[in-house]
Amino acid sequence: MLNRILFVCLLLSLYSAGSSLSCRWMDHKFRQHSETFLDLLDTMANNSTNTTEEVNDAAAFPNDLYSQAAKAPAEDKLGFTVQVLEETAALFEEDHSSASWEENTVENFLSVVTRQADGLRSCIGSHGHKKKNKKLHMYFKRLSSLVLEQMGHSAEAWELIRKEIKAHLKRADQLVSSLLTAN
Numbered sequence: 001m002l003n004r005i006l007f008v009c010l011l012l013s014l015y016s017a018g019s020s021l022s023c024r025w026m027d028h029k030f031r032q033h034s035e036t037f038l039d040l041l042d043t044m045a046n047n048s049t050n051t052t053e054e055v056n057d058a059a060a061f062p063n064d065l066y067s068q069a070a071k072a073p074a075e076d077k078l079g080f081t082v083q084v085l086e087e088t089a090a091l092f093e094e095d096h097s098s099a100s101w102e103e104n105t106v107e108n109f110l111s112v113v114t115r116q117a118d119g120l121r122s123c124i125g126s127h128g129h130k131k132k133n134k135k136l137h138m139y140f141k142r143l144s145s146l147v148l149e150q151m152g153h154s155a156e157a158w159e160l161i162r163k164e165i166k167a168h169l170k171r172a173d174q175l176v177s178s179l180l181t182a183n
Helices: 002-018 024-028 030-046 063-071 074-092 103-124 134-149 155-182
Strands: none
Touching: 024 030, 024 103, 024 155, 030 103, 030 155, 063 074, 063 134, 063 155, 074 103, 074 134, 074 155, 134 155
């Protein structure tokens, strides 16, 4: 039994060491998961109240962070994207009871976002795991405090967040897709 476990561990470590950033998960599952979570966000919009408000300037979309990430090495692009997905999941775990979304849709969205983050993380490898981008983390904190908390986690606040997150996920998708087309 111990020999089997050792053999499986050895195979997994050899596979991990030999896999490039073009790992099988990215080739086969990335696009599918991206399409799924964007569709789920659109479903949430269909079950939502429309609003004309915009996100506070202090929490405006961080285009500069995405521009920097686009110029970064492949592993850093994946790490940045994983962080966007993790921050998104944390944000959507906040109190969204005022939103008119079906709980099942939110749970499915969180599940797909988490699977996408896990899959991308598996493609990075242990040597590519860097510290989190502090500016990106602070941006998501500002979304939470300046939009959700100040607006009382209202349906309007969640619609603003939904729109903002959709823009993030599209940009993160572009980052990773640039790696797929480069191979």
